[in-house]
Amino acid sequence: MGLFGKKKPKSFLGVDIGASSIKIVEFESKKGRATLLTYGYAELPSMEAGDTMFEDPKATGALVARVWKEAGCKSTSAMAALPTSNVFSTILSIPEVKDKKLRQAAVDAEVEKLTPLPLSEMITQTTFLDGKKEKKGKKGEPKTKQKTFRALVTGSAKTFIQKYIEIFKVAKLSLQAIDTESLALIRALIGKDKGAIMILDIGSKRTNIMIVEKGVPFVSRSINIGGNTVTQQLVQAMKVPEAEAERIKRDLGMAASTASGLAGGLPKVLEPIMQPLVNEIRYAFQLYAGMELAEVKEVEKIIVTGGSSHLPRVPEYLAETLNMNVYRGDPWARVVYPAELAAVLEEIGPRMSVAIGLAMREME
Ligand SMILES: Nc1ncnc2c1ncn2[C@@H]1O[C@H](COP(=O)(O)OP(=O)(O)OP(=O)(O)O)[C@@H](O)[C@H]1O
Ligand SMILES: [Mg+2]
Structure with missing residues (x-):
């Protein structure tokens, strides 16, 4: 806000519609830096969420509007992301x-x-x-x-994008552009790092595996494994309702110890999701190494994110199994926020990575 009627600082929304949740962050640009104004999210039990949130654009749009209102958002200028599972992505060479x-x-x-x-x-x-x-x-x-x-x-398919437009229309938000999850995650977690880095986004129903070289996604794959797989296993094995299984899953960290005998001290219940994940990671490495247009070809580190990256010992397990540097990403690293929120933001960070990367787009 300058003296001579300079442009008012504008704020922007990043809206991430996941398989079983909606997350919104609102940033404004202060001295060129993304500054947190507010955030909000809604999570649905996986049973209620159906296959994806896009099956019912009206209900999803209404939920987006509710999260927007409850979070006290002001801007109606929104960025959204297409899920990796519905995106075609390739790198070509043309004369x-x-x-x-x-x-x-x-x-x-x-x-x-x-x-x-x-x-x-x-x-x-x-x-x-x-x-x-x-x-x-x-x-x-x-x-x-x-x-x-x-x-x-x-x-992406026009029919799919149409559903997005409908969701935002119902939510009364003005959709500025539609990005991909990969590009949002690169913005939030990698920034200007020039190496070859894998991002592993472990969500509720899906895990996205990306390999990013010099800020460009060379590999983007989505597989049907996620935290929900663990919850469902607990429901079956312990004969408890889903909400109870979800709570037990989130408490696994307290019981985790190096005594499991698995790499990195991974709790035994997580082995059925981590083993296929490791196979997929190795497959992605192979794909990338074989890409003619890639220049680095060898991945130097893995950044894990997504709500299920909270599962205990996940980075440790991957680091030991793959013999490489693996750590949880911090999507708030490039964002200015009130110090007293640090603990809360750290806890929700992995789930908010996509939304954060989306809202950051408008700062560029
Ligand atoms: N503290 C925690 N410990 C273990 N799991 C957690 C924790 N917090 C959240 N989760 C899990 O994270 C998942 C939600 O993560 P996220 O919000 O990244 O997924 P999503 O984006 O909605 O789904 P998807 O990526 O599959 O579309 C749920 O399976 C939830 O159980
Ligand atoms: Mg997600």
């Missing part, structure tokens, strides 16, 4: 073409071969990453120094 239209046409022709749906039924977005010179021809061959461009292309 340099000056004409923008022709360049996009070259990208579209490549993408058309790769997408599960016809391009006409999708909305895609292309980001050109860099110009990259190809090697000169060998001796005797003509010296073609043809330049190529790398492009990140993401997309």
Whole structure:
């Protein structure tokens, strides 16, 4: 707020609609830094949530509006993210073409071969990453120094995006843009780190596995394993209602000890989710190492996030099993917030990573 009618500081919402929860954060930009104004969330028991929140845009929109109101949000300017499970993402190399239209046409022709749906039924977005010179021809061959461009292309079905638009319409929020979960997580957890980093977002029903090289998602996969898998196992094994199983799961940390005999002292009940996860992580490493357009090829560390990254000994188990550096990410690291909230924010941080990354987009 300057003296001469400078622009009023604006605030922005990041709205994350997960499989069984809604999270909202509101940031304003102060001296160019994302500053927390408020936050809120609603969690549904997995049984009630159905398969995903998108099946019923009206009910989900009403819930978004409720969380918005209860959190005391002011802005109606919202950013949302498409879940990795519904996003197509690829990195392509195309020859340099000056004409923008022709360049996009070259990208579209490549993408058309790769997408599960016809391009006409999708909305895609292309980001050109860099110009990259190809090697000169060998001796005797003509010296073609043809330049190529790398492009990140993401997309999703129009019908799916339509559901988003509906949710926000019902919630009376103005949807500024739709991002992907991967890009939001990169903003919240990696920032400008230039290496090759894996982000593991362990949610309720799904785990997203990403490999990010120099800030660009090279691998984005979503698998149907998450904290809910553990809750359901406890329901079956202990014959208790879901809410009770959820409580027991959250208390596992107190009982965790190195005596389980598993890597990192992982509690035995977590083995059935962590073992398949390790297989998927190894598979992602292989995919990435084999990518022609990747430059680093070897992942140097893993950042875990998502509500189920709270499960005890998860980073320790992964670190020992994969013999690498694994730690819980701090999505608040680049955000200014009141010191007295530090403990609460630390507790909810892993669940809020996507929402935080979304609200940060408007600060860029
Ligand atoms: N303290 C805790 N200890 C263990 N698990 C926890 C804890 N807090 C939250 N969880 C689990 O985290 C999960 C919710 O995480 P998150 O909010 O990241 O998922 P989501 O985004 O709603 O779902 P998805 O990513 O599958 O779409 C639930 O399974 C919940 O039981
Ligand atoms: Mg999530």
